[in-house]
Structure formats: C-alpha cells, structure tokens
Amino acid sequence: MAIKTSDLNAKLxxxxxxxxxxxxxxxxxxxxxxxxxxxxxVAGEELVAFELMRIPANQVEKETVVFAENAREQSxxxxxxxxxxxxxxxxxxxxxxAVGRRRxxxxxxxxxxxxxxxxxxxxxxxxxxxxAENINAEHAKFLSDVANAHKPLSLYEKGKEMQSKLDxxxxxxxxxxxxMFQCSEALxxxxxxAAALPxxxxxxxxxxADLGRPTxxxxxxxxxxxxxSKQAKLIEKCHDQGRLVWxxxxxxxxxxxxxxxxxxxxxxxxxxxxxxxxAVNKIDLVKGRVSYTRKGNNLALNMKKIxxxxxxxxxxxxxxxxx
DNA sequence: CAAGCCACCATTGTTTCACT
DNA sequence: AGTGAAACAATGGTGGCTTG
Numbered sequence: 190m191a192i193k194t195s196d197l198n199a200k201l202x203x204x205x206x207x208x209x210x211x212x213x214x215x216x217x218x219x220x221x222x223x224x225x226x227x228x229x230x231v232a233g234e235e236l237v238a239f240e241l242m243r244i245p246a247n248q249v250e251k252e253t254v255v256f257a258e259n260a261r262e263q264s265x266x267x268x269x270x271x272x273x274x275x276x277x278x279x280x281x282x283x284x285x286x287a288v289g290r291r292r293x294x295x296x297x298x299x300x301x302x303x304x305x306x307x308x309x310x311x312x313x314x315x316x317x318x319x320x321a322e323n324i325n326a327e328h329a330k331f332l333s334d335v336a337n338a339h340k341p342l343s344l345y346e347k348g349k350e351m352q353s354k355l356d357x358x359x360x361x362x363x364x365x366x367x368x369m370f371q372c373s374e375a376l377x378x379x380x381x382x383a384a385a386l387p388x389x390x391x392x393x394x395x396x397x398a399d400l401g402r403p404t405x406x407x408x409x410x411x412x413x414x415x416x417x418s419k420q421a422k423l424i425e426k427c428h429d430q431g432r433l434v435w436x437x438x439x440x441x442x443x444x445x446x447x448x449x450x451x452x453x454x455x456x457x458x459x460x461x462x463x464x465x466x467x468a469v470n471k472i473d474l475v476k477g478r479v480s481y482t483r484k485g486n487n488l489a490l491n492m493k494k495i496x497x498x499x500x501x502x503x504x505x506x507x508x509x510x511x512x
Numbered sequence: 513c514a515a516g517c518c519a520c521c522a523t524t525g526t527t528t529c530a531c532t
Numbered sequence: 533a534g535t536g537a538a539a540c541a542a543t544g545g546t547g548g549c550t551t552g
Binding site: 362 | 515516517518
C-alpha cells in the first residue's frame, strides 16, 4: 500500500498545528527539502532551532532512544505494526524526519517518530531526525503526545494511560475516563482490560493495534480464569522456541494471522486448564457404574459393567440423537 | 443506590469469493 | 480480469443484571 506520506504530512504539519514555522506551508517545504535547520514554535511558545541529523542505520539503536513518557509501547513495533511506514521507507527512504532532543549524555531522545525510528532499525536504513538542544520535559511531552495523533494508540496503550489517570486520581471512575478520552464506556472497560493483560501475551499477536475490543475481552476472560502458575506457563509458551507466536503462523495477511494466534492461544489455555473443574465436574450418574465429565462443549461418558444389549441400545440412542 | 460488567444491536469498512 | 455481493470484524451505544 503506497502510503500515505501525504496523509502523514497533512497531519504532521496541517491538522495537528504543531511544528509551526511561520506557516505550515513553510514547515512543509522545509521538511520536504530536508533543510538543515528549521525553527519551530513549540507548544505555541518560543522558537526553537532544530538541526537535521542523519543517523547511519547501524547507529540508530545505539545513538537514539525513545522518550520514556511516550505512550506508544515500543515492544509492539514489529514489521506488521509498521507495515505502513516500512513499505515507503524501503522504496524511497525516510520521507519525513522525526523530531527529538539532545540529552545530557549526548544521545538523541526521539519525541516524535518512534515508529519511524524502529522502522529504520528493522529496514536497516538511515534515520533522519530534527534535533533541538534545549527542550524541557513539559514541551517534550507535548511534542510526543501530539505526534501520537498520527497513528491511533492501541487499546493496550490507551488502557495504560487510562489506568495511570485512574491511579493518579485525575479521573474518578470509568465514566470520567470515557469523557476524558472521548470514547464510550464500553471502550474504557475494554482498554483497561487490555492494559491488565501481560505484555508478553499481547506480543503473541502480529499487530496489537489491530486487536479489537471483543478479542481483548475474550482473551482477558480466558486468561483471568487461569490461576497464576497456569498464566506463567502460558506466557512461557508464548516465547519459548525463540520465536513469537505470530511468527510461527503460516497464514497470509495480518487478519488471518491474528485469528490464527487467537485460536492457538485458546488451544493452549484449553490444554493448560483440564482444570480442577473437570475433577469437580466428574459426576457419578449411577454410583460405581456411570460417570461423565464435561469439558467445554465436550462430553465424556464412562460406563462400567455394561452388557451387549444395553450397549447397543445406548449407542443407538446416541446415534439417533446426534446424527 | 450506584458503578461496573456484559450481552445484544445497528452501523461501517474491509476482504474474499463468485460470476460475468 | 473486473465488478458486485456477502461474510466478517470492529465500533459505539443501550439496557439489564450483579455486587458492594
């Protein structure tokens, strides 16, 4: 999919109303020409000079870090989650530089463009970033937040933010959160559930941003029904074999892989939980002779001391019932 | 009584499949 | 090969049920 550099651009310099040079057009022009130095008004306050730096592909991981308060969960950034950026990056290189600030230790802290950064690492490409020397924490957070408007955060990431608002007391309850984040209550409930799930489990999926509420809710229900040791085992299963779950799937297309992973996880959970319940559910229908166990939709009958005639009748009944 | 959860519904966008 | 229909998944909303 030939994305969307135009979209990205519009959002970057138009809608989001940030990085305003004197006019959005000028900033756009500057970015296109990849000017060496541009001046931007950060958060509508003073002008800051940003210098364009080129980080060689093999230095990106070493020389740059992602702003710690960035809401985007870095470990979700894989080739599927970044497919939109990667396609154009591979063809034509990085179209629009990221934005960062210089840290005291000399490293560049990326405020806007963490997805582009990771894409460059994955694709082994040069990373372009506008760097400013003096950006305070508040402005850094501003730039980072506005930047995240490009690509909506996943349920998990939203959930993490909501949870922290809840913890800090900025939001009273889920209703308040819904209002604050401009979304439905149902979504708040789902997002919080997503955030409650362990990272490792979500990393089983090719693209966490694609996971919808129903998927999360279902997963959360299944997962929370396991006891802690079973949960740990499940997580272990997710990253033994050295590969993540989605990397083991043969299916084509992200949607298919996602479905595949869901089914795999479901199977594992089923395996892990032959559960105490089946023991509890083992019911003596006729003492000493007949018992049955119920597992999901399955029924296992166990009968003793059955003569041929009775067996025939029972089998016939089952056959007629289920055909 | 209120908050949260859950199940159901209508709508929408995407993807796939079949038919021309 | 292209186009249209149908199936699927996700979203936001509502109302009812449970629990503290």
